[in-house]
Amino acid sequence: MALQSLVAAAAGQSVLGNTVSDYTAALLIFVVFVAAAGGVQWLLLRYFVRLARRTDTAFDDAMVAVVQTIKPPLYFLLGFYLALHYLRVTGFAERVVNVLLLALLVYQAVAALQILIDYFVQRRLIHAEDRAVQSAARVVKTLSSIVLWSLGFLFLLSNFGIDVTSLIAGLGIGGIAIALAAQNILGDLFSSLSIYFDKPFVPGDFIIFGDYMGTVQEVGIKTTRLTSLSGEEIVVPNTEITSVNVRNFGRMKERRVEFSFGVTYQASSEQLQTIPGIVREAVEQQKQTRFNRCHFHQFADFSLHFEAVYHMETKEYSAYMDAHQAILLSIKEAFEREGIEMAYPTRTVYVHEG
Missing domain, CATH: 3.30.70.100 (Alpha-Beta Plaits)
Structure with missing residues (x-):
């Protein structure tokens, strides 16, 4: 009886505004949630791995990579966040947990989107082996990564109470200045993407445009290289090719x-x-x-x-x-x-x- 009274007294004592019973319940919630989240991830991963072995598509492989990006710190923090809602905590502690949780969720979302974008870009490369396609794919992946992480960073700043309007305006002005300074380079870059997606010609085609004629050897990020009939290499900026009419004899059937x-x-x-x-x-x-x-x-x-x-x-x-x-x-x-x-x-x- 004395032991039971002692346990009851200890359970009823308050520490930082919460009783021992409250802390015990919060700990139980944390452990149950972490175990459940880990179990669900393990089941999903097992399902997608088995599915990937049975199919030839790459989408299930992408889903496996998405599930693998979910690390224990994410569901540890989610479990801690749920447990804190059972306790009475100060505003500062709750704010810290909210900030960390939001940062992890944004990171998880951006990482998953990046994997899916890589998957769709990879689908375009299945039957392509030339370096032009690989270069264009790297450009697309890099640009998409920059855009996604920039949006995620601005989203975090906005939720942290920081006014991002002036920051976006400053980035816009800076972007305009950079674009004006590097307009030729950016023009060639986007022209290479236009050539990649539109495919007016591919390496091996004999083309004529303007004062040039020759066989296409390589389509790079900035220039396209031709071999003329007399054997010399012709290097032409991509913007010049996309701004004129091109006669492609490689597509000629008769x-x-x-x-x-x-x-x-x-x-x-x-x-x-x-x-x-x-x-x-x-x-x-x-x-x-x-x-x-x-x-x-x-x-x-x-x-x-x-x-x-x-x-x-x-x-x-x-x-x-x-x-x-x-x-x-x-x-x-x-x-x-x-x-x-x-x-x-x-x-x-x-x-x-x-």
């Missing part, structure tokens, strides 16, 4: 070829009528070609002018040149057999004697 020639006025009408058939036969003898048309086009100054069109069913330039050369040689041989003369600039001078 080549339309138009050529013309003339025969002399001494050719007979019967010979002229055989010329379209000669051209058709010469084109159809070559592989990967498709004849379109051949017509007597006009009476020129020194020739009877013909115009012919055919299609090459390949984008390879060397294959086109080989086929075109063979077609022209075949036409020349056929004209020699038929006695048809090719025209060239001539002048006939009549001398009157008298």
Whole structure:
């Protein structure tokens, strides 16, 4: 009986405005919450790990990474926060706990969002191996990280009672000054992102724009590098490429070829009528070609002018040149057999004697 009375007396004593029973209940709440939070995290992590092993998608891997970012200090502090609500504490202690808890929650939210953004960026890189795509992905991840952590920091300052309006205004003015000082660099940076997302060309494409032509070797953050037909490297700022029209021969599926020639006025009408058939036969003898048309086009100054069109069913330039050369040689041989003369600039001078 004496022991029970002593225990009851001790439980009823007040320490810092709370009884021993209150502290015991708060401790119990803290322990139960921490154990429950740890158990829920373990179950979620186990579920997502098992799901990741059964599927080929990367989203469940991202969810595993999100759950793994939840560290014990977070649910320790949450448990302590809940336990404090059962006790009567001073305003300062409660304020400290609120500040720490808010900071941890903001950190957790930003870290989770960053993982999800990395996941979506990674999805864009699954089938991409060139360095341009990797550079653009690094830029996107860096910019998103800066934006997220900046917003989180401003959110914390606002909840701490600090007026962030003047700070945002100052950052805005500073940002404008930096942007003006580095506008060329920033312009090239955003142009590289435009090239990455819009993909007007990729490494390996032969392009022509402005006074430049060549095969794209690399699309960097600031410049694009080409190899010209003569072999030298051409380095062009990205802003210059995105501000002009670009002709991309790498996307060409077939080549339309138009050529013309003339025969002399001494050719007979019967010979002229055989010329379209000669051209058709010469084109159809070559592989990967498709004849379109051949017509007597006009009476020129020194020739009877013909115009012919055919299609090459390949984008390879060397294959086109080989086929075109063979077609022209075949036409020349056929004209020699038929006695048809090719025209060239001539002048006939009549001398009157008298």
